[in-house]
Amino acid sequence: MKVFSITAVVALFATQSVLAATTAAPCDPNTCKLPSCLCPSLTPPNGLQPKDVPQFVTITFDDSVQAELLATAKDLLNVKNPNGCAAKGSWYVSMLYTNFALVQQWYANGNEVADHTFTHVGTPSSQEIAAARAMLNQYAGVPLGKIKGFRAPFLNYTTDTLREIAKQGFQYDTSSTGVVDDCYWPYTLDNGLANDCWNNVCGSDLKLPGVWEIPMYAVNDNQGTAQLMDVYLSGSPSDVTAWSEANFERHYNGNRSPFGIYVHPTHLTNYAGLADMSSQKAAVVSFIQSLASKPDVWFVTNEQLLQWMQNPVPASQLASQPYMQCTLPNVGKEICNGLENISIASNIVSGSLLNNCNFNTANWGTCFNCPATEPTLDNPTPNNAVAESDPKFRHAVPSNCDSLWWDPIAGQCLCSNTTCAYNDTSVPLTTIVANSTTASTTGKVAEETSVKSAAATMATTLFGLTLGMGVAAAVMIL
Numbered sequence: 167m168k169v170f171s172i173t174a175v176v177a178l179f180a181t182q183s184v185l186a187a188t189t190a191a192p193c194d195p196n197t198c199k200l201p202s203c204l205c206p207s208l209t210p211p212n213g214l215q216p217k218d219v220p221q222f223v224t225i226t227f228d229d230s231v232q233a234e235l236l237a238t239a240k241d242l243l244n245v246k247n248p249n250g251c252a253a254k255g256s257w258y259v260s261m262l263y264t265n266f267a268l269v270q271q272w273y274a275n276g277n278e279v280a281d282h283t284f285t286h287v288g289t290p291s292s293q294e295i296a297a298a299r300a301m302l303n304q305y306a307g308v309p310l311g312k313i314k315g316f317r318a319p320f321l322n323y324t325t326d327t328l329r330e331i332a333k334q335g336f337q338y339d340t341s342s343t344g345v346v347d348d349c350y351w352p353y354t355l356d357n358g359l360a361n362d363c364w365n366n367v368c369g370s371d372l373k374l375p376g377v378w379e380i381p382m383y384a385v386n387d388n389q390g391t392a393q394l395m396d397v398y399l400s401g402s403p404s405d406v407t408a409w410s411e412a413n414f415e416r417h418y419n420g421n422r423s424p425f426g427i428y429v430h431p432t433h434l435t436n437y438a439g440l441a442d443m444s445s446q447k448a449a450v451v452s453f454i455q456s457l458a459s460k461p462d463v464w465f466v467t468n469e470q471l472l473q474w475m476q477n478p479v480p481a482s483q484l485a486s487q488p489y490m491q492c493t494l495p496n497v498g499k500e501i502c503n504g505l506e507n508i509s510i511a512s513n514i515v516s517g518s519l520l521n522n523c524n525f526n527t528a529n530w531g532t533c534f535n536c537p538a539t540e541p542t543l544d545n546p547t548p549n550n551a552v553a554e555s556d557p558k559f560r561h562a563v564p565s566n567c568d569s570l571w572w573d574p575i576a577g578q579c580l581c582s583n584t585t586c587a588y589n590d591t592s593v594p595l596t597t598i599v600a601n602s603t604t605a606s607t608t609g610k611v612a613e614e615t616s617v618k619s620a621a622a623t624m625a626t627t628l629f630g631l632t633l634g635m636g637v638a639a640a641v642m643i644l
Contacts, residue, residue, distance in 0.1 A: 190360035201476035206360035235431035245458035249485035251492035253465030258282035258317040267531030269306035274504025278467035280315035288322035297546035307569035311592035335593035344381030403449035502533035565590040
């Protein structure tokens with residue numbers, strides 16, 4: 167039996183409904199120009215020929231960051247780019263069960279940290295989005311200006327969702343699906359959404375100048391069904407590998423639009439009492455390694471992809487671009503910045519510089535202060551457990567220093583030259599939290615109304631899957 171993740175079901179609906187779809191609003195390339203505006207297009211930007219374009223591969227991960235899940239992600243990223251730098255990935259982080267010390271480690275090693283809401287709820291409220299961003303900043307030390315991306319849980323976004331991420335200062339969304347005919351290069355939403363037209367967002371009054379959409383590029387199986395996230399759940403490892411290879415070649419030998427591998431790490435991580443996923447994981451790792459052997463294939467984060475999109479250069483020049491470098495900072499001493507020595511034993515994360523925050527339902531490490539009470543959606547960053555006058559107090563990352571260079575114990579930025587200088591110009595956290603608290607309920611009715619029909623259809627389909635697979639398996643794929 168084929169097993170579909172919920173997001174594969176979304177892609178299936180998109181494929182089946184495309185004939186009845188609305189159409190994208192027109193976009194004039196003469197007025198919509200880089201670096202701030204780009205029309206949806208099946209051809210590479212700035213007139214580059216496909217043969218001269220890097221073949222970008224994005225490997226993304228969703229949900230909480232935990233020790234065993236991080237190990238799975240690292241196994242998938244164990245390849246190098248043509249310039250010798252290790253592949254980087256994007257993680258769309260939800261807050262429940264996340265260990266923030268590991269988020270900071272992920273970020274410090276050059277990977278991307280992005281927002282996936284606080285509780286992983288469909289059609290998220292503004293508060294769900296803002297709370298996650300606040301916690302990633304407060305406890306993982308990721309500067310607000312570096313949290314640029316958003317992905318809606320279950321890919322269940324609405325026009326309100328997209329408007330909210332624009333209001334909160336995100337650079338991009340990556341929740342829509344690209345199948346074949348809408349397999350666009352990333353584009354800006356100045357003229358609205360051009361993907362997922364089946365959901366009636368295309369052609370609406372949605373206009374978000376400067377906000378990018380990075381479509382999630384589906385893999386079509388041998389029946390022509392679009393598979394999106396967790397493709398490895400949709401068939402045998404050999405079948406999934408064959409589908410993935412065929413679809414990659416369609417990109418690579420076609421318009422060279424980015425190719426995505428979208429993973430919930432929990433599905434490729436073995437747990438006692440659940441199915442052994444070793445063969446599925448090995449197949450995904452082998453497929454990724456086969457891509458690394460091809461010329462002009464680059465494994466990048468979605469943030470790196472957009473840096474190239476804003477200033478496209480031929481593949482021959484990509485290695486020299488600053489955003490493709492991989493030199494880690496040398497601050498002269500070990501500080502708690504994600505690069506310090508961290509030990510993981512029996513999935514327990516510890517380190518001499520870490521604070522351990524222990525609550526009834528969550529235990530996690532951080533380089534910063536533990537909260538006095540467990541974070542909640544209404545209060546994601548409670549008061550600190552220690553007073554500022556306490557010698558154990560940790561200093562938050564300021565807006566003029568990246569956490570790579572910030573010593574939270576000494577309260578000192580160890581960056582002393584222009585090569586490491588940072589100035590965070592994002593929307594202030596206090597503004598985001600204040601606005602989201604008042605807006606979290608007002609936008610919810612509109613969101614729920616707009617997705618009611620789609621949700622009902624999806625629920626019926628998932629109920630059918632549950633009957634066929636058993637409740638435990640159905641829960642696992644969600």
